[in-house]
Amino acid sequence: MTVDTREFGSAAMSFEILRAALGDGAAARLGRLAFAGRRPIDTPNFIGITSRGAIPHITPDNVARHLNVGGAYMALEDFIERPQQYSTRTPPIYEIPPTAKHQTRLHSFTAMPPSVTTVLGARRLPAVASPMGNTKSSVSVFTSTGFQALTTAEYLAAAQSLQPDIAVPPADLTHSPITPNSKRALRMAERTDEWLEEWFSELQDSPTPVTTFAPVLPIPYPIQWEYLSRLAEDYLPTAQLAGLALYDPDLLPDLASFVPALLPLPRLSLSPPSTPHHILNQIALGIDLLTIPFINTVSDAGLALAFTFPPPTTPPNNPLPLALDLTAPRFATSLAPLTPHCPCGACTTHHAAYIHHLLAAREMLGWTLLQAHNHGVMAAFFAGVRATLAQQDGAAAFARARGEFARAYEAGFPLGMGERPCF
Structure with missing residues (x-):
């Protein structure tokens, strides 16, 4: 049952709010994000994090075959390195032509399945802090050959050439755990405003449309x-603005209070959560799409995710672990799946002892199976969240299940002892 249906979109993208659990404002909601030629994404949901255009340890054919991932985040800095001896070379990603199967350069170069929605940003998630800092007209990016300046004009040209489904314009970020002072924060807002104005000004006369999710900075709302x-008054009425990319989801209550016109837009979180508890916090604030780098991190450490949502109906005597360290000796003879009742290919075809052996032998297949399992657990987790929100009392049911999840599972991941394979 849906209590409201609101739709926002353009010819290339549509976003439909199927149910807002707590009505309007900063609250969990059900929706569907769809792009022409891509598989629709039911929200709340997550998108995969890539490294040089690929989800680590998973080949593109296995992404289509084994991963229930609707989208993939890609960083332009992964593709634009300029070796010193070839300083004038054009990066190959700009030269590869689209094909009948992959109709954009980004899909063609990365061989990402056509059903997967692509999101392009300037920096990786999480990004490496630059010692150079940004300038008035450029951001500092970290390529495989070192730091270099990427101008806002170059980034827009790249987005128009590569044609991602979603492009996040550059934002003046420090990528530092230290909170910027008020003077630096004000400069961040002013620069980002200027860059976005330049972005939309160039797009007005461009024959190549770019679906734009405007960045919302991790600084206080008053700044x-x-x-x-300006987003609400200048770019939303002209349909230039398609969504929001939030670097701090805690700003959503302020947006709901002071710029409610932005609420119907889809919301992408670029603030990586560190645990599933933080994922639930972001969903409760109203985030629609999340980027979750810890999936790749725990797989590299030899950990198999082991949580479900809603949590087990019988409360455990002690908090359950969020993940299992498959390098532990107790798994050497375990013929059980990684987690009970898991439908992923790793659990239905193999057992824990086999993957333990692969990790001990440093066989790359071990990390491939872990990635398939961990992405499957995360997909099931979000499916459980959506099913809970879809109940008649979705708001109350989600709040109860969220509290039970906090009591049922440990606060953080165990320290995995696995070592990723050497290439």
Whole structure:
């Protein structure tokens, strides 16, 4: 049952809010994001994090065959390195032609399945802090050959050439755990505002449309209120703005209070959660799409995710682990699947002892199976969240299940002892 249906979109993208669990405002909601030629994404959901255009340890054919991933985040800095001896070379990604199967350069170069929605940003998630800093007209990116400046004009040209389904314009970020002072935060807002104005100005006369999710900075609302008001007053009515990319989901209550016109837009979180508890926090604030780098991190450490949502109906005596360290000796003779009742290919075809052996032998297949399992667990987790929100009392049911999840599972992941394979 849906209590409301609201739709926002353009010819290339549509976003439908199927149910807002707590009505309007900063609250969990059900939706569906769809792009022409791509598999629709039911939200809340997550998108995969890539490295140089590929989900680590998974080949593109296995992404289509074994991963229930609707989208993939890609960083332009992964593709634009300029070796010193070839400083004038054009990066190969700009030269590869689209094909009948892969109709954009980004899909063609990465061989990403055509059903997968692509999201392009300038920096990786999480990004490496640059010692150079950004300038008035460029951001500092970290390529495989070192740091280099990427101008806003170059980034827009790249987005138009590569044609991702979603492009996140550059934002003036520090990528540092240290909170910027008020002077630096104000400069972040002013620069980002100027860059976005330049972005949309160039797109007005461009024959190549770019679906734009505007960045929302990780600074207090009062410092960036003018920038956010411009999004609602100048770019939303002209249909230039398609969504929001939030670097701090905690700003959503402020957006709901002061710029409610932005609420119907789809919301992409670029603030990586560290545990599933933090994922639930972001969903409760109203995030639609999440980027979750810890999936790749725990797989590299030899950990198999072991949580479900809603949590087990029988409360455990002690909090359950969020993941299992398959390098532990107790798995050497275990013929059980990684987690009970898991439908992923790793659990239905293999057992824990086999993957333990692969990790001990440093066989790359071990990490491939772990990635398939961990992405499967995360897909089932989000499916459980959506099913809970779809109940008659979705808001109350989600709040109860979220509290039970916090009591049922440990606060953090165990320290995995696995070592990723050497290439």
